[in-house]
Structures are given as structure tokens and as C-alpha cells.
Amino acid sequence: MAAASAEGGMGNENLFQATESKDIVWKSISLTHIDYPAGDVIGFFLAWICLLPLAICCGFVTLIMFRRDLHTLSFFVGQICCELVNYVLKHIIKEYRPLHNHETTFTAYGMPSSHSQFMWFFATYSLLFVFVRLRRPGNSFSDTAWRVASVTGILVSAFLVSYGRVYLQYHTSRQVFWGSVLGIVLAGSWFAVVTLVATPLFPAIASW
Secondary structure, eight states, rough: HHHHHHHHHHHHHHHHHHTTTSSOOOEOOOTTOEEETTTOHHHHHHHTTTTHHHHHHHHHHHHHHHHHHHHHHHHHHHHHHHHHHHHHHHHHHHHHBBBOOOOSSSSSBSSOOOHHHHHHHHHHHHHHHIIIIITTTTTTHHHHHHHHHHHHHHHHHHHHHHHHHHHSSSSSSHHHHHHHHHHHHHHHHHHHHHIIIIGGGHHHHHHH
16 A cells, blocks of 8 residues: 555656646657757757667677677677666666656656666776777877777767756656666676676687
8 A cells, every 4th residue: 555655656746747847848859759848959969969879779780790790799789688678677667757748758667767778888898898808018108098088988978868868858867877877787797798708709609
């Protein structure tokens, strides 16, 4: 009974937030239907930034098709597994998004944020790959600077996507926070599995 009351209270709170936000006119990016407040330049920018997971997936597919690199394939498999974990958790936790008047929201559940989890998995794995897997003794200053700049750009992108999900009212800050934490943990775990277990098998796999 207490649990039902708590769920009812949460539902009322979400309904109140949705009603309160109905005075905002939302526009959609026609290509992807991500909503942002009409006339809001920051919202428009963040709506496009939130498309980065789609761009990254396209990049993965392109690299795998043309390079056939096992490290890239392993990275992409981990990214897909990360999304599957997010899907399962959303339907176990069943915590609603903060706003229900987005016409293009594909699922009502928002805990944890899939965009944040995706981006922080990608950012964390990239950081580990660049500074651990690609580490070479005697790297030049320019090479080190390139690595730092690349990873910094990816981390900033992950932060902007996470912030954009809250700014555009697709998620609460708590949903984004736990999505980010989960992405970081899963990336570290997957990198360890790939480095310690899968990488020694790559020469044999490549010879098939």
C-alpha cells in the first residue's frame, strides 16, 4: 500500500511538471525529431549535440566495414551491450521522464539516461584505449598533445550531451548522473575484458 502511494505521488508530480511546461512551444529537428524550445539558440545547439550517439554509431559501422579491425569491432560490441543493459534497467526501474509532452519520446522511462550512458561509455573507453592501449615509450610532444586534445574533445562532448538531456527536459539530473556512472563503469569493465581476454586471441581470430 505504501509503495502504491509513493508511485501515485510520483505520478502526480510528473503530471504537474508536464502541465506546468505546456506553455513552452517545442520545435523539432526534422531529420531526427528531437524537440527544443522554439527560439532557444542554446536548446537548438544542444538538440544537435544530442545526435552524437547516432553519428558515432555511423562511424563505427563505417570503420568496421572498411578497416575490419578487431579492436574497433570489440569497442562497438561493448557499446551495443551497454545499450542493452540500459534498455533492461529502464524496464526494471520504470522511472518516468520529467516531461510527458514531448511528442517524439520513444519510451516513457528515463532511468538511467541512455544518451548519457552511451556517451560516457564511449568517452571512457576512448580515454583508456588512447592512453593505455596505444601508449608507446618515447611519444613525441605533438603525439601526446594530439591524444590529450582528442580525449578532451570527447569528454566535453559527453558532458554536453548529458547536460542537453536535462536542459531539453528529456531526463532529470539524477537519471543523467546514474546513466553517466553506469557508462563509465561498464566501459572500464569492458576494456579490461577486451585487453586481458580478447586481445590475446585476436591473432588467431584474424587468421581464420
